[in-house]
Amino acid sequence: MSYRDLIKAKLNIGQELLYLSMQDVLDTGITVNEVLELTEKAMIAYSSKNAEMPAKIGLHPQPDSLMHAMPAYLPEEMACGIKWGSNFPTNRERYPELPSTNCQIIYNDYETGLPLAFLDATWITEVRTPAVSLVATKYLANPDATTFGMFGCGIQGRAHVKMIEHVLPKLEKIYVYDLFESAMDQLIEQCQPHVRAKIVKASSCEEVAKSSEVIASAIPIHHTPHPIVKSEWISKGQTLITCDCHSVYEDEVYKKADIYTVDSEEQHRLLETYGYYPWGLPLIYAETGAVAGGHKPGRTSKDQLIVSNNVGMAVEDIIIARRVFDKALELEIGLKLPLWKRSK
Incomplete structure (x- = not known):
């Protein structure tokens, strides 16, 4: 039975779609290991030219806010759709009762273009973003690293800290820093029970930079960067994984890196x-997925300074959306809604 026939056995394509709330998505039980596997697969597919994904376009209604339209099609997965994702750091002060990030996905039938599902993608974004960082870490960092640093202690920072030991199992200390002390306290409270390494509340970004072999960052992306980490604090042998363009480090850091990768060169050229x-x-060494796919070598020396700049790609969202959709149909989770009604 074909994939489409499996769907038709559960859903009347063209007549209805499946609505999945955030709780519905969580109830499908997709695991972190599944997310890691699917994310790496999507990154490799994109860098191997086995996926169709234009650079995401966006709107910016508030200062340093973004709303991105992110379509993708993975032929081998028979998966296509589009994510509409937003991040509004201004919500922290203007609407503190509301989250800063929210995302939705329309998942489509790859043969007809008709919508199959409308699902909340906030959780998908929350886990696939650190999963991208973990893929980069897996291929570019020293696997025996004992120290890890995290700039930004919001949703993404907490997710990074909870997941990082999947690829750095020998960690002993995790240094965290955020401009808001309450965010650091919340991260430690929520994450320490889930990781073996001791989480340390750093007194400054300098402490994180000087104490960590591998550093991830997930702070708001500023339209014009205001770097918080000086080049003199960064040393040979470190691995810097960013989700926030060039928001964190002085420009010299990126330019002096021995290896500089991006998830999508097309996307970053557009952002430029x-x-x-x-x-x-800087000179782009390779796409991160090309390293993961074995097309380019990763770290070859313990003394290399490596920077991997990944802002997220729709292929990662859509491949996970397919797994969520398939599990929801299998477990009969979600609400079936009519696509249209004939007028009387």
């Missing part, structure tokens, strides 16, 4: 035209 890289992009 938007002004996100006012000092220009």
Whole structure:
């Protein structure tokens, strides 16, 4: 039985779609290991030219906010759709009762284009973003690292800290830093029970930079970067994994890296035209998925300074959306809604 026939056995394609709330998505029981596997598979597919994914476009209604339209099609997975994702850091002060990030996915039938599901993608975004960082860490960092640093202690920071030991199992200390002390306290409270390494509340970003072999960052992306980490604090042998363009480190850090990767060169070239890289992009060594796929070597020396800049790709969202959709149909989770009604 074909994939489409399996769907038709559970859903009347063209007449109805499946609505999945955030709780419905969680109830499908997709595991972190599944997310890691699917994320790496999607990154490799994209960098191997086995996926169709234009660079995401966006709107910016508030200062340093974004709303991105992210379509993707993975032929081998028979999966296509689009994510509409937003991040509004201004919500922290203007609407503190509301989250800063929210995302939705329309998942489509790859043969007809008709919608199959409308699902909340906030959790998918929350876990696939650190999963991308973990894929980069897996291939670019020293696997025996005992120290890890995290800039940004919001949703993404907490998810990174909870998941990082999947690829760095020998960690002893995790240093965290955020401009808001309450965010650091919340991260430690929520994450320490889930990790073996001791989480340390750093007194400054300098402490994180000087104490950590591998550092991830997930702070708001500023249209014009205001770096918080000085080049002199960064040393040879470190691995810097960013989700936030060039928001964290002084430009010299990126330019002096021995290896500099991005998830999608097309995406970052477009962001450069938007002004996100006012000092220009460094020489791009490879896409991160090309390293994961074995097309380019990763770390070859313990002394290399490596920076991996990944802002997230729709292929990662859509491949996970397919797994969520399939599990929801199998477990009969969600609400079936009519696509249209004939007028009387």
